Amino acid sequence: MANTDVPPFPRKEQSLGRRIFVFLGSMDLAITLLLALAIASVIGTVLQQNQPYPDYLLKFGPFWFEFFETVGLYDVYSALWFLAILTLLVVSTSVCVVRHTPGMLRDMWNLRTHVQRKSLQAMKHQSEWLSTLDEAVAIKTLTSELNQQGFRTKITPKDDETLISAMRGGMNRLGYLFTHLAIVVICIGGLMDSNLPLKFAEWRGLLKVEIRDLPVSEVPNISRLAVGDQAFRGSIHIPEGRSSSVAFVGMRDGYLVQSLPFTIEVKDFRIEHYATGQPKSFETDLVIVDEGGGEPLIQTIAVNHPLIYKGYAIYQASFSDGGSGLSLNIWPLTTDVGKKFVTLETKVFEQNTMQWGSKTLRLEMTAFRPFNINPAPTDDEPGKVKNFGPSIEFKLRTETGEAREYQNYMLPVERDGRYYFLSGMRTSPAENFRYLYIPVDEAESVQGFMHFLEKLNDEELLATIAQQMVFETLENVEGNDEQLQQSLQQTLMKLVKMFTKGGFTEINQFIETSLPEGERETLGSAYLSMLHEILARVFMHDLSENLANHTADEQILFLQDAIDVIGALSNYGSPVYMELTDYEHVQASGLQVTKSPGKPIVYTGCAFLIMGVFLLFYLPQRRFWVLLKSVGQTTEILLAGMSNRNPREFDKLFLQMVASLQQLSGNSGKQ
Secondary structure (H helix, E strand, C coil): CCCCCCCCCCCCCCCHHHHHHHHHCCHHHHHHHHHHHHHHHHHHHHCCCCCCHHHHHHHHHHHHHHHHHHCCHHHHHHCHHHHHHHHHHHHHHHHHHHHHHHHHHHHHHCCCCCCCHHHHHCCCEEEEEEECCCHHHHHHHHHHHHHHCCCEEEEEECCCCEEEEEEECCCHHHHHHHHHHHHHHHHHHHHHCCCHHHHHHHHCCCCCCECCCCCHHHCCHHHEECCCCCCEEEEEEEECCCEEEEEEEEECCEEEEEEEEEEEEEEEEEEEECCCCCEEEEEEEEEEEECCCCCCEEEEEECCECEEECCEEEEEEEEEECCCEEEEEEEECCHHHCCCCEEEEEECCCEEEEEECCEEEEEEEEEEECCCEEECCCCCCCCCEEECCCEEEEEEECCCCCEEEEEEECCCEEECCEEEEEEEEECCCCCCCEEEEEECCCCCCCHHHHHHHHHHCCHHHHHHHHHHHHHHHHCCCCCCCHHHHHHHHHHHHHHHHHHHHHHHHHHHHHHHHHCCHHHHHHHHHHHHHHHHHHHHHHHHCCCCHHHHCCCHHHHHHHHHHHHHHHHHHHHHCCCEEEEEEEEECCEEEEEEEEECCCHHHHHHHHHHHHHHHHHHHHCCCEEEEEEEEEECCEEEEEEEEEECCCHHHHHHHHHHHHHHHHHHHCECCCC
C-alpha cells in the first residue's frame, strides 16, 4: 500500500537567495512601498517642513513635539526612514525590471507561430469563411494587406495548413520597461539630491549641526561644508550694498554653513506695493564675483526668474530688514528713570545694555516695518484694510534672561474718533500683543500725556493740590484741626502714588486690606472719588500748551484716556516708552541658493515616464492569426485576433479586418 503522506511530485525547494530575489521584485512589495511614500508625502504636504523648532514646540506641545521630532516629521523628505523606503523601492523596481525584461523583449518580437486551430477557434474575436482563391494566392494577398496596415507578418507552413502570424504595436512592451525604469531613475536622482550624505557624515562624527546663533566667522569647521558636487538647499539674507560667499543649510534645529565658489553682492533691492501697502513684486540686482577671476556677472532676479550660474540656482525667495537706522525718543514712565526724555540712535538687530534707574535691561531691536496692513478700525468699512504706517519691534531682557517683546507704531491710529499712539506688549511669542492706547495732544505728539505723568510724580505739586483740596473740603466742617488736615493730605498723596505705581488694582488692594469691613464700601467709594478729583486737578493745573486749546469735552476725554493708560502701566513692564521719530530704511534680499546634481537625472526619468505612459496607453499591442487550408477548389480561412488594451476599439477593428480580408480573398460564404 502506497504511503499517501508523501506527494508523488515533491516541489523543488528554492534557495534563500532566490526567494529574497523574488520577494524584492514582487508586486506586493512595490505597492506597499508606493503607499508608504504616498502617506509620507501627504504628511510632508500637510505639515509645513523645515520651520524653526520653537514654532513646532508652541504648536504641538512638549510631548508631541519630541515624538514628531524623533520620527523625523519636521523634515520628512530627508528622514532616514523615508530615504530607506526610497532606496528599497529602487532595489525592488530594479529587480522587477531585471526579472521581466527578457520576457518582455521576447514578447516584442515573438509572433507566436505555434498556436493551434482549437486555440484560435476559442478566442473571442474569430471568424471563418471560404475563399475562391488558391491557397498560395490567398496567402500572398492576405499577407500583403496585413503588411500595408502596419503589421509584421510571418508565414509558418504546417502539415496541411499554413499559418500567417501578424503583430502590430510590439513596442507597447517597452512602455512597461520605460515606466519601471523611470521610477528607478527618478528615485536615484532624488537620492542624489537628498541630504543622505550629510546624515552619513554626521553619523560618522565628521559633521555637527550648529545650533548656536554665531557670526559666520565663528562657526567651527565641523559645521562647515566645503565647495563640492554635493546637493544642498541653503538660504541667506544679504542687505543692500553687502555681499556673502556662504549659504546656511537648515538641518533640524540648527544649520550648516555651505561655502560657495563665488561671492554674491546685492547692489539694489526694489519692491512694489499695492495701494494698500501690501507687497506686489520684488526683485534684486545681483553681482556675481567668481573666485576663479573673470568679469563680474551682473543680473537682476525676481520671483520665478532665478539666476543659474555654474550649476547653482539663485532664487529670489523673500525680503527682510537689513539693519535699518532708527531714531528714538525715550520717555520715562517711572520716577527712577528721570523726568526728561533722551534720544537714542540705533539699528535693527543691534543690542544695547541700558541702565534705567535701578534696572539694567538689554534692548534688542528685532524688526522694523515700514508698512502695517491691518483691518480698518471703524465698522463702516467692513472687510477693508488700512496701512497703519511704520512700526518697530524690540525686546527688553533682564539680567536673568527673561524678556518682554514690544511693538510701537510711529504714527497715531484712529479709534472711536480719537487718535492714539499704540504700544503693544507680550511676554511670549505665543501670545497676542496687548496694547496701550496713549492719547495724542493737539500737536499729534505724546508730550501732553508725558507732561501729565510728570506732574503726577511731582511731590511738591501734589502736596499743594492735596492741601488745597483738604482746605476746601474741611472749610465748613466743625472740629476741623491741623492733624485731620495732614492725615487727609497724606491720604490723597498716598492714593496718587499707589495709582501711578500699580493702577486701580493697587488702590483696590489698599481698600480691601486697610479699611474696616463695615466701612469699606462707603470709605472705598469716597477714596476713589477723591482720587479722581485730585487726578483731574493735577491735569488741569498748568496744562500743556498742546492741550490748553482743547475744548472742555476734549480735555475730559483726554484725561479719561490718560488715566486708563497710567492704570495699565504696572502691567506694561517697561520703565520707558520708546517713540520712533525717524528712520533710514535698509532692506535685505532673501535668497535661496540650491545645487541639484540629480536634477538632470530626474528629468531623464521624467522623459522615460512620458515615453512609457505613451507606449502603454496609446500604442496597444494587437495580434492577428490567419489559418489557411485548401479544400478542393476553395481555401478555408480562419481569422482570429486579440489586443491587450482598448477592447471596444478592437471590436471595431476586428470587424473592419474581417470585411477587408473577405473582400480581398473572394468570400464564397461561411462554412
